[in-house]
Amino acid sequence: MTSTAVPMALVVDGGYELAEGGRWVEGRYVYVDILSGRLFELRDDTGPAAPRQLARLDVPSGAVAPVDDRPDTWIAAAGTGIALLTADGTLEWLDRPEDRTPLPSRMNDGVADPAGRFWAGSMAYDGTHGAGSLYRTDPDGTVVRVLDGLTIANGPAFTADGTTMYLADSAAGTILRCRVDPVSGGLSGPETFAQLRGDEGSPDGMTVDDEGCLWVAIWGAGTVRRYHPDSRLLHTLTVPAPHPTSVCLDPSDNRLFVTTARHGVKNPTANSGAVLSVAVPVRGTPVCSWRGRRRTHP
Template sequence: MEQASSEVMLLCDVNSILGEGPTWDHHSKKLIWVDIIGKRIHTFEPASGEVRTITIEQKIGSAVPRVEGGLVIALENGFHTLDLETEQLTKRIDPEKDMPGNRFNDGKCDEAGRFWAGTMDMKEKSPSGSLYCLETDGTVRRMVEGVTVSNGLGWSPDNQTLYYIDSPTKKVMAYDYSLERGEITNPRVAVTIPEGEGFPDGMTVDSQGMLWIAHWDGWQVSCWNPETAEKIASIPVPAAQTSSCTFGGENLDELYITTARVGLSEEQLKDQPHAGGVFCIKPGINGRPASFYGG
């Protein structure tokens, strides 16, 4: 791995309450991310510096581009699609309509165009959440149960492995993955975050198959080899609540990092005034293009 540049730069000072779920849209050349508690979807175009904000009436767990345009999003009450021109929401399906104490959180698409997103207990106490797979035909399957805070997702470059985080466990699980069938088997621990380094939150996988993990209450993004469980690198972030990351930019060589300011006191914000902003660094490695939802 090449030497990382010296430090992260502030890309967008948007003061998100809970910035999360960054995705690089390589078609529009824009970064997409959400403010879960602020109920906003943001887009940023590096070429022009333009930031666009769309406000939704529910908490937004994640938002990913669709092949035919617009976004697929996971809201408090299930899966929806969003038309970016009209800002019109269309509800698809809510697999937990009888569970008002849960909400959707992080989500990503696999290369077959399925949208994977998980739920969490809003109080972050009960393992009432699940990981779901939204098929391109609009049907949904529950893939993992007993989840407390469903978070980071990613696939190995050969699509043979799915990586998944339930944050309170401090572990990244690996599953054998069938891209053809969208099935997971053989769960095992790939990475355990050490004590004192916060909780694993959002995650991305680079072109070499290494895992880049945001540390909530850990002030960093770390890089791990999932085959050896070795920590390869750590990028300090000037915000304690580092929430997620993704590769983007013209060459997919920029790591975009989202952060949050939820629950921080005025005193804490003096030490991290840009908490809630999006940061950027060139870590010396490339990512892979994001997959879009095919439904």
């Protein structure tokens, strides 16, 4: 295992409380500020430090993925459920399953898989152990709870063929790995892929590179880790902020983007609550879209 303290470039000094969910979507970097419910994009042709706000919701926004064949429409893990977010900022709810849980909870990170399904986790606001779940949104718009007993569900991330899913339970310091049936979306497992000690920080947002290795933002440790598919820790990058939250690899360039948080930082700098980038020797895989139909709940 190697460790590197390569300087990271400050791309956006946004002062975000909890920037998360970075994705590279059709030539633009898209990310959220969870607690303020804001969605941003950053285009290569706009130069540094020029994000554009795409939407501001009245509920927390955990992550989005593009909707296939519907330009400027997103599927969002937001508030207590899953919704379609249209270009004018309207939310069309597919379901709000966390309304039916006993504790005040919200949705957290999420991503679409290569088969066109959308997966997103949840957590209780007070971090109650075991109160979080993982949900799968199928192409017909049905939202299904597929795992429970989690605490802070983060990730998930998929291999390019869609048959393996990585999922972090941040509070437990655990990265899980599941096999995914590409037809039904059914899971087998999960098994423990990696276990972090308490002094090593907590696994947060994740992505898989074009060599099949897993990159993980480590909250509380100011690092990003890269793991081999056999779970060997290959490399650790130092991040100039204590709480990196998500990682995104540009599929057309050798750049890693990292979002960070000001939340919980006593003496934040410009790098806390920011978007950072650094050159890396690998690239990402193309973003996946939710390939679903329009079936919404009031």
